[in-house]
Structures are given as C-alpha cells and as structure tokens.
Amino acid sequence: MRTLKLTGQVVALAAVAGLLGLLVWRLTHQSTPPKLGGPAPIFTAKRMDGVGSFDLASLRGKPVVVNFWASWCAPCKQEAQALEQAWRQYRKQGVVFVGIDYHDVTGDARRFLDHHGVTYLSVLDGSGQIGDKYGLTGVPETFFVDRRGRLVGDHILGPITLQKWASAFHQGVQAALDS
Amino acid sequence: MIVRFAAVLVAALGLAGPAAACAHPRTSLNALEGEIMCPTCHTTLDQSDAPAAQRIEVFIRHRIDQCATESQIKDELVQNFGAGILAAPPRSGFDLLAWWLPLGGVLLGAVALAFGVWRWSRGRGPDEAPPPSGLDDETERRLDELLARLD
Numbered sequence: 001m002r003t004l005k006l007t008g009q010v011v012a013l014a015a016v017a018g019l020l021g022l023l024v025w026r027l028t029h030q031s032t033p034p035k036l037g038g039p040a041p042i043f044t045a046k047r048m049d050g051v052g053s054f055d056l057a058s059l060r061g062k063p064v065v066v067n068f069w070a071s072w073c074a075p076c077k078q079e080a081q082a083l084e085q086a087w088r089q090y091r092k093q094g095v096v097f098v099g100i101d102y103h104d105v106t107g108d109a110r111r112f113l114d115h116h117g118v119t120y121l122s123v124l125d126g127s128g129q130i131g132d133k134y135g136l137t138g139v140p141e142t143f144f145v146d147r148r149g150r151l152v153g154d155h156i157l158g159p160i161t162l163q164k165w166a167s168a169f170h171q172g173v174q175a176a177l178d179s
Numbered sequence: 180m181i182v183r184f185a186a187v188l189v190a191a192l193g194l195a196g197p198a199a200a201c202a203h204p205r206t207s208l209n210a211l212e213g214e215i216m217c218p219t220c221h222t223t224l225d226q227s228d229a230p231a232a233q234r235i236e237v238f239i240r241h242r243i244d245q246c247a248t249e250s251q252i253k254d255e256l257v258q259n260f261g262a263g264i265l266a267a268p269p270r271s272g273f274d275l276l277a278w279w280l281p282l283g284g285v286l287l288g289a290v291a292l293a294f295g296v297w298r299w300s301r302g303r304g305p306d307e308a309p310p311p312s313g314l315d316d317e318t319e320r321r322l323d324e325l326l327a328r329l330d
Contacts, residue, residue, distance in 0.1 A: 008291065072230035103218040103231050105238045106259055127261030128218060 033135025036152070040066070040145040041133035045123035048101060048109065054123050056098070057149070063176035064145040065090075065097045068131060070104040071112035073139045079159035080116035086160070087120045090173055098123065102131045102139050144172035146179040201246040208239055211249060214266050215239070215256060223266050 034041055044055045056064070067083060069076040087097040099122035101109040106124060113122060125131055134143060142160060144153040153172025160169040212225035217232035224232050235256070242252045256264045268274035312319065 070231065072234040074230075103260065105234050107238070108234055126218075126259045127263060129261075 034133075034143075034151055036155070037150055040064075040143065040149055040151045041130075042149070043130045043133060045100070045125060045130060048099075048106075048113065048122040048124060054098070054121060056145075059096055059098075059145075060149050061147050063093075063095045063147055063173070065095060065173060065176070066100065066134075066143040066145060067097065068100045068102045068125075068134070068136055068139050068141045069112075070102050070139045071108040072104065075159040076140045077112075077116070079140055079161045080112070080118055082159075082161050084116065084118050084120070086169070086173070090177075091120075093177060095173060095177065097121065100125050100130055102136065103128050142169065142172070144176040146176045148179070150179070152176050152179055203246075203248060205243055205246065206249040206252070208236060208243065211239055211252065212236070214253070216264055216266050218260055218264060 040056065042055070042057045044053050046052075047054050056066075065086075069080070083097065083099075087095075091097075097120035099113075099118065099120060101122055102125050104124075104126065106126070109122070109124070112118075123130075128136075134141070137157065140156075140159055142156040143151055146152045153175040154168040156165045156168055156172065158165055160166060209225075213223050215224050215235065216222070217224055217227035217229050217235070219231040220227045220229045224236055238256075239252055242255065247255075253265065262268070262274075268277040270278060314322065
C-alpha cells in the first residue's frame with residue numbers, strides 16, 4: 001500500500017513538473033516584437049518563384065526592405081506598384097527588397113505578383129511564423145534592415161502610399177543605406 | 180426537332196459533366212468550414228468574415244469543383260498554412276497524443292478518485308480494529324474488570 005501511495009505521489013509530481021515545464025517553454029518561446037536598433041529576426045523561407053529557399057542572413061552587408069503583404073489585403077494592392085517603383089529606384093544603390101506573403105493562398109499570391117508586376121524577391125509565410133517573429137499586427141507592414149542586420153528607421157504600419165508614411169519609407173531606406 | 184433534341188442533350192451533358200466526373204462523393208464547403216481555421220482571426224471559417232478566411236473558402240470551393248477530396252484539400256491547406264490551419268489535430272501519428280492524453284488524464288483521475296473513495300470508506304468501516312491503547316495485556320484486563328464493576 002505504501003509503495004502504491006509513493007508511486008501515486010511521484011506520478012502526480014511528474015505531471016505537475018511536466019505542466020510547469022510546458023508553461024516555462026511557452027513563456028520563453030513567446031515572440032516579442034523586435035526593437036529598433038536591435039537585430040532583425042532572421043528567417044528562412046520558401047521563395048515564391050520556386051527556386052529553393054531564402055535566408056535573410058545571406059543578405060548581411062546589404063540594406064534590406066522587408067515588406068509583409070497578402071493578396072487578400074486591400075491596402076497591399078494600393079502600395080504594390082509604389083513598392084516596385086521604389087525597388088527599381090533603390091536597387092542601383094544595392095538595396096534589396098524582400099516581400100513576405102503572410103497567411104495567404106499561394107496561388108492567389110502568385111496571381112497578385114503577376115497582376116501588379118512585382119519583380120523583387122517574395123517568400124512564403126503561410127503559417128505566419130515570420131510575421132510572429134516580427135511582432136506583426138497586420139498587413140501591410142514594412143521594416144528596414146541595415147548592412148549589419150539591425151532594424152533601423154520607422155516601422156511602417158500601413159501602405160507606404162499613405163501620406164503619413166511616404167517620407168518615413170524613404171527615410172527608412174536611407175537609414176538602412178547610411179548605417 | 181432532332182437538332183433541338185441534340186442541343187438539349189448537349190446542354191444536359193454539359194451541366195451533368197462536372198458532377199459526374201467525380202469518382203467519389205463530393206465534399207462540401209459546409210463540411211469543411213468548421214474544421215478549418217481562419218489564420219488571421221483564429222476562429223473557424225464558418226465564424227469568420229475576414230478577407231483571409233474568404234480567400235480560403237474560395238480556394239476550397241475551387242478544389243471541390245475540381246473533385247478534390249476532403250483529405251486532399253486539408254493536406255493542401257496544411258502544406259500552405261501549416262498544421263495550425265486545422266481546427267483539430269489529425270488522428271494519426273504523434274498528433275494522436277493530443278486526442279488520447281486528455282482521455283488518459285480523465286481515466287487516471289477517475290481511477291485515483293475511485294481508489295481514494297474506496298480507501299476513505301474502508302477507513303471509516305464499523306469492523307475496523309480500535310487503535311492500540313499502549314497498555315500491556317495485564318493492565319488492560321484489570322481496567323476492563325474495573326469498568327465492569329462500575330457498570
């Protein structure tokens with residue numbers, strides 16, 4: 001009887017320890033929004049053009065504009081052409097644009113790119129894991145990463161075509177170029 | 180007359196064609212809506228009007244029209260959005276644990292409760308031996324005699 005009681009206690013303790021472990025794991029793995037000046041969350045994702053995968057870390061040494069979008073997002077349609085124009089303008093200075101297709105049906109996303117004539121690199125984030133790393137609140141959102149892999153400039157929460165974000169976008173690209 | 184009959188026949192075949200093309204019973208959007216999550220609002224599709232949910236519904240309708248089975252559609256959605264798109268984990272492989280663990284926990288709890296109740300009821304039984312008094316036999320006998328005399 002004593003052995004049975006002891007076994008019960010051990011099982012109960014193990015269960016509590018397991019639950020506690022799960023809680024700690026959850027708390028330590030919760031994504032917190034990245035800080036300005038801090039390292040940009042790195043990620044690896046499938047390329048939309050089907051040519052393998054893309055790793056943000058491979059762009060270390062280059063200024064990067066990271067834009068989250070989705071084909072179902074109306075403001076993303078508004079800014080698509082402006083982003084393409086900006087990419088054509090800044091690529092001569094070595095700036096790389098990366099579009100991240102967030103929580104989207106891949107077929108819709110490909111049609112979106114074709115329709116808006118987007119030619120810069122786009123990658124898939126169907127599960128939203130990359131968005132979580134960046135503390136995304138919605139789409140579109142745009143981040144700027146400098147040559148050292150740090151987040152610089154203002155984090156743009158909306159289409160870059162909005163008047164309030166237009167200058168912040170160019171300042172962000174400039175900050176990524178300058179540092 | 181023959182031309183009209185042929186036109187009607189062609190039209191009927193045209194309408195019946197897509198339905199007859201499926202080698203298995205078609206699934207429906209209604210059947211899937213409650214089992215697929217909207218990735219941006221974290222509710223099932225049938226409870227969401229979010230643009231992302233609407234696009235997924237369009238995708239599902241399109242795949243149903245193409246005779247895709249329920250499991251094919253789910254597999255494609257998981258490939259696109261990850262396993263989190265399913266409202267419930269699959270009933271196979273490691274995910275089976277998610278189904279069995281709660282059941283196991285409930286059973287274990289029931290067994291533990293039953294055992295506790297059984298022990299408790301045994302401890303309060305009328306035929307339980309009295310706790311030892313700490314007196315030796317001789318003293319106990321004399322105490323019994325004294326108590327008998329008092330009665």
